[in-house]
Amino acid sequence: MKNLLIKEFKLALNPGTYFYLACSAMLLIPSYPYFVAFIYTFIGFITVFILNRENKDILFTASLPIRKRDTVKARISTIAIIELMQIATAVPFAVIRGLINPEGNAGGIDANPALFGFVFVMYALFNTIYFPMFYKTAYKVAWPLIISCSAVTVYIFAVEIAVQSVPVLKTYLDTLDAGYAVTQLLVLIAGIAVFVLSAVFAFKKAAKRFEKVDL
Amino acid sequence: MEMLSVQNLSKRYEKFELKNVSFALEKGYIMGFIGRNGAGKTTTLKTMLNLVHADSGKAVVFGKEFSDNELAIKQQIGFMFGGANFYPKKKLKTVTSVVRRFYNEWDDAAYERYLKRFDLDEDKKVDELSQGMKVKYDLTLALSHNAKLLILDEPTSGLDPVSRDDLLELFQELIEDGERSILFSTQITSDLEKCADFITYIKDGKIVASTNKDDFLGSYKIVKGTVEQLTEETKHRLIGYKKNAFGFAGLIKTENLPSGGCLDVFAADIESIMIYFEKEQKD
Numbered sequence: 001m002k003n004l005l006i007k008e009f010k011l012a013l014n015p016g017t018y019f020y021l022a023c024s025a026m027l028l029i030p031s032y033p034y035f036v037a038f039i040y041t042f043i044g045f046i047t048v049f050i051l052n053r054e055n056k057d058i059l060f061t062a063s064l065p066i067r068k069r070d071t072v073k074a075r076i077s078t079i080a081i082i083e084l085m086q087i088a089t090a091v092p093f094a095v096i097r098g099l100i101n102p103e104g105n106a107g108g109i110d111a112n113p114a115l116f117g118f119v120f121v122m123y124a125l126f127n128t129i130y131f132p133m134f135y136k137t138a139y140k141v142a143w144p145l146i147i148s149c150s151a152v153t154v155y156i157f158a159v160e161i162a163v164q165s166v167p168v169l170k171t172y173l174d175t176l177d178a179g180y181a182v183t184q185l186l187v188l189i190a191g192i193a194v195f196v197l198s199a200v201f202a203f204k205k206a207a208k209r210f211e212k213v214d215l
Numbered sequence: 216m217e218m219l220s221v222q223n224l225s226k227r228y229e230k231f232e233l234k235n236v237s238f239a240l241e242k243g244y245i246m247g248f249i250g251r252n253g254a255g256k257t258t259t260l261k262t263m264l265n266l267v268h269a270d271s272g273k274a275v276v277f278g279k280e281f282s283d284n285e286l287a288i289k290q291q292i293g294f295m296f297g298g299a300n301f302y303p304k305k306k307l308k309t310v311t312s313v314v315r316r317f318y319n320e321w322d323d324a325a326y327e328r329y330l331k332r333f334d335l336d337e338d339k340k341v342d343e344l345s346q347g348m349k350v351k352y353d354l355t356l357a358l359s360h361n362a363k364l365l366i367l368d369e370p371t372s373g374l375d376p377v378s379r380d381d382l383l384e385l386f387q388e389l390i391e392d393g394e395r396s397i398l399f400s401t402q403i404t405s406d407l408e409k410c411a412d413f414i415t416y417i418k419d420g421k422i423v424a425s426t427n428k429d430d431f432l433g434s435y436k437i438v439k440g441t442v443e444q445l446t447e448e449t450k451h452r453l454i455g456y457k458k459n460a461f462g463f464a465g466l467i468k469t470e471n472l473p474s475g476g477c478l479d480v481f482a483a484d485i486e487s488i489m490i491y492f493e494k495e496q497k498d
Contacts, residue, residue, distance in 0.1 A: 062266055065285075214267040
């Protein structure tokens with residue numbers, strides 16, 4: 001597995017993928033829908049998926065002495081690592097934003113722990129839809145991307161609308177007031193749990209489908 | 216000792232079927248796998264290696280069933296797919312630094328030796344290699360992990376005659392110590408004349424013949440005769456024939472040669488055998 005991860009980072013990942021991590025700095029914008037800072041990373045993923053199809057990554061990997069399902073595990077782990085890196089790089093910007101501008105965000109949910117919880121769920125949603133769909137054929141990239149990115153868009157609108165329009169959610173989740181930190185941390189923990197469970201689910205479903213694919 | 220034994224491999228697609236493909240390759244020999252485009256060569260190789268799921272049948276490599284011992288067997292084989300251009304924008308040394316990690320018997324000294332021998336520059340990108348050099352790089356990777364069985368899908372395709380000859384000589388050199396075997400598919404029949412010990416011929420997903428080259432060539436003859444000699448009985452005996460201004464020429468199984476010696480009989484080469492089989496020009 002370690003060797004496969006090294007393969008992913010040395011051969012499969014486009015260096016441009018890391019560029020989108022810089023988008024985490026968008027959390028410094030005083031008023032902005034902060035979900036946007038986390039969705040640029042999908043552009044990096046799209047490049048990775050398309051490039052790897054053209055680079056015949058699947059056939060190359062299948063020729064190595066590894067189990068077919070491990071290639072799926074390595075790819076999902078790699079994408080999950082990038083997602084975690086995107087979140088990790090956003091944390092310091094969220095802290096700095098809170099320090100230099102304690103005013104709330106008029107453009108959407110504040111950069112607080114709850115936002116990060118919702119972002120974990122957003123990535124979970126993408127992983128759960130994209131990977132099982134892609135590994136059904138292991139070459140059709142477009143539809144899995146269209147469906148998963150559409151679901152992410154609907155999810156972002158749903159969360160923002162719910163938080164802005166439901167008073168109790170607005171009070172507890174759209175604030176930088178430390179008094180609501182416990183609730184927000186609970187949302188974060190729930191988000192992390194969903195992220196982990198979805199990665200396991202996505203792997204099991206995708207690996208099962210990939211085993212049946214003729215390369 | 217049998218390096219590879221393919222037993223009754225079958226795979227059905229909507230418009231193509233691999234039917235009970237069987238052949239075997241002994242240690243220390245080269246087998247050429249011929250057939251025209253779409254005959255099932257690549258499908259056979261992929262099905263053997265479990266990249267395509269067989270409906271039935273099995274491949275036995277080094278005496279063990281491939282599907283049950285895939286990881287261990289893959290440690291000792293090297294395979295290359297024609298036209299596959301992996302990571303064209305990566306440097307060879309980057310690809311090697313990844314590949315070497317997966318093999319228990321990776322030998323850095325052998326790798327360096329083959330790089331030098333094939334004049335490969337590790338700092339070049341895969342895309343910057345000629346087709347022949349790409350094949351040599353693939354071979355370098357296979358030989359550096361001490362692969363005992365090389366399975367190569369159309370390694371000579373797209374090579375100029377000199378590079379092809381060079382590669383075929385290399386194949387012969389690689390099996391000289393009697394420890395390795397090579398199975399390579401091709402549609403270039405002269406490749407087989409030059410270096411194959413055994414020939415397996417596939418047509419429409421079925422194996423027509425799998426035998427040593429001399430027996431293969433010996434079992435067919437080219438016959439020529441006049442139009443009058445092309446009787447219904449002669450047509451029935453012929454595998455395929457072509458009419459021309461002087462009469463006809465056709466392919467016949469040696470055992471089916473008519474007695475009496477009225478037809479002109481010539482030795483058949485692999486190309487003629489393949490052409491007459493594929494054309495089967497019977498009216």
